[in-house]
Amino acid sequence: xxxxxxxxxxxxxxxxxxxxxxxxSTWPEARxxxxxxxxxxxxxxxxxxxxxxxxxxxxxxxxIICVPGGRGVDPLLLDDEVLDFLRAQALAAxxxxxxxxxxxxxxxxxxxxxxxxxxxxxxxxxxxxxGARPSSRRIERDGKFITAGGVTSGIDFGLQLAxxxxxxxxxxxxxxxIQYDPRPPFRSGTPxxxxxxxxxxxxxxxxxxxxxxxxxxxxxxxxxxxxx
Amino acid sequence: xxxxxxxxxxxxxxxxxxxxxxxxSTWPEARxxxxxxxxxxxxxxxxxxxxxxxxxxxxxxxxIICVPGGRGVDPLLLDDEVLDFLRAQALAAxxxxxxxxxxxxxxxxxxxxxxxxxxxxxxxxxxxxxGARPSSRRIERDGKFITAGGVTSGIDFGLQLAxxxxxxxxxxxxxxxIQYDPRPPFRSGTPxxxxxxxxxxxxxxxxxxxxxxxxxxxxxxxxxxxxx
Numbered sequence: 231x232x233x234x235x236x237x238x239x240x241x242x243x244x245x246x247x248x249x250x251x252x253x254x255s256t257w258p259e260a261r262x263x264x265x266x267x268x269x270x271x272x273x274x275x276x277x278x279x280x281x282x283x284x285x286x287x288x289x290x291x292x293x294i295i296c297v298p299g300g301r302g303v304d305p306l307l308l309d310d311e312v313l314d315f316l317r318a319q320a321l322a323a324x325x326x327x328x329x330x331x332x333x334x335x336x337x338x339x340x341x342x343x344x345x346x347x348x349x350x351x352x353x354x355x356x357x358x359x360x361g362a363r364p365s366s367r368r369i370e371r372d373g374k375f376i377t378a379g380g381v382t383s384g385i386d387f388g389l390q391l392a393x394x395x396x397x398x399x400x401x402x403x404x405x406x407x408i409q410y411d412p413r414p415p416f417r418s419g420t421p422x423x424x425x426x427x428x429x430x431x432x433x434x435x436x437x438x439x440x441x442x443x444x445x446x447x448x449x450x451x452x453x454x455x456x457x458x
Numbered sequence: 459x460x461x462x463x464x465x466x467x468x469x470x471x472x473x474x475x476x477x478x479x480x481x482x483s484t485w486p487e488a489r490x491x492x493x494x495x496x497x498x499x500x501x502x503x504x505x506x507x508x509x510x511x512x513x514x515x516x517x518x519x520x521x522i523i524c525v526p527g528g529r530g531v532d533p534l535l536l537d538d539e540v541l542d543f544l545r546a547q548a549l550a551a552x553x554x555x556x557x558x559x560x561x562x563x564x565x566x567x568x569x570x571x572x573x574x575x576x577x578x579x580x581x582x583x584x585x586x587x588x589g590a591r592p593s594s595r596r597i598e599r600d601g602k603f604i605t606a607g608g609v610t611s612g613i614d615f616g617l618q619l620a621x622x623x624x625x626x627x628x629x630x631x632x633x634x635x636i637q638y639d640p641r642p643p644f645r646s647g648t649p650x651x652x653x654x655x656x657x658x659x660x661x662x663x664x665x666x667x668x669x670x671x672x673x674x675x676x677x678x679x680x681x682x683x684x685x686x
Contacts, residue, residue: 245476245477245479245480248472248473248476248477249473249477251472251504252471252473255504255506256504262504262505271509276480276483276490278476278479278483278492279499279508279509280507281499281507368641369641379637380636381635381636381637381638382613382636382637382638382640383641386640386641386642386643389642389643389644390643393643393644398644401643401644401646402644402656403646403659403660405643405646406646406647406648406649406651406652406656406657406660407608407660408473408608408609409558409578409579409610409611409647409648410609410610410640410642410646410647411596411610411642411647411648411651412613412614412638412647413596413611414617414633414638414640415614415618415629415633416626416629416630416633418629418638419633419634419637419639420637421634423634424631424633424634428627428630428634431627431631432634432635
């Protein structure tokens, strides 16, 4: 049995979590837990209720730990209980992973120093503050650290990880079971594809939020010990 | 405000629901509710806890009604409370939709007679019992009925529907926000892509379940009034 722990938290972007959750859960040999400080229900950034299945204090050493992203990432950047939990899990885990802006939390835990890491395109440059090397790849692997880009990349990530731990044949069965033959209606999944007008509309909409996040990242980065 | 109701039920395939949920919720003009008999929490087919946000008796006339699929579809095929609710919603809704095996429930409600409809590939042939015309397209539209194929097709479906109701520009912004530039690691998302060995492995694994489902579909189809 392969035990996978996905961090869940208030204001998580639920699809960052539910995509890989479904991929992993379709593998008969995997057990997937949603882990948080308590098992009280909480609400995602888009209003979906989620319930953690295990609390930090009861969590085993997971084989894979995965941190999804979302608006709720911001308070985690300065939350020692969360960062300590991730550092402890990262020591034993076979893979330390993230989807979307979850990589900022791994960065704030000091786990990405010198490593290539992916992130949601809007927040990708912020990774550098944690000593990581921002990568615009959809899925970036650096040793046992696997980080994925924004939101829907979690499905591609889940399948790649399934191939690593369960083998190609099982990953192909999972892909067929979830009928993953994607047909995006537009070429608009990256800033380059979307073009300037669409991209700028989002950048403008998110401007205040991103400024706030950048300030938090700077504070979180300042708390990390200096590089050896 | 565009009001979208997604049916939620015990043993729903959560990604059928959470994919379009995230797409719709990313559109500022949409309100998305999870609707069920009661608002008691329930558990998805892969163990994710979900909480309905509104009960049938409190539900408005939704602009869009969407039925996801999953193992839990089976008892719904003979459940008059559910079928009556869907028939009533379908009268007023601008779009009546489904993801994955959710189309079987629309079929059991008598809503797909003579219409082209998509479904998860494993259950697609069963749609014919309800007088529907099974379509292996990833997204099938027939008038105000839009049905999507298995699981992950819900994301493509959500974006196409967003384009219909919110316009292409908004749909492209949503696609960029969820960074939907899919990169499946394998060509294994349809039986044709996956090939015989991978497909047969799933068919074998699901054989007993599919036989049971076929029997239920036959019973549900027998309850529908004869075509006029």
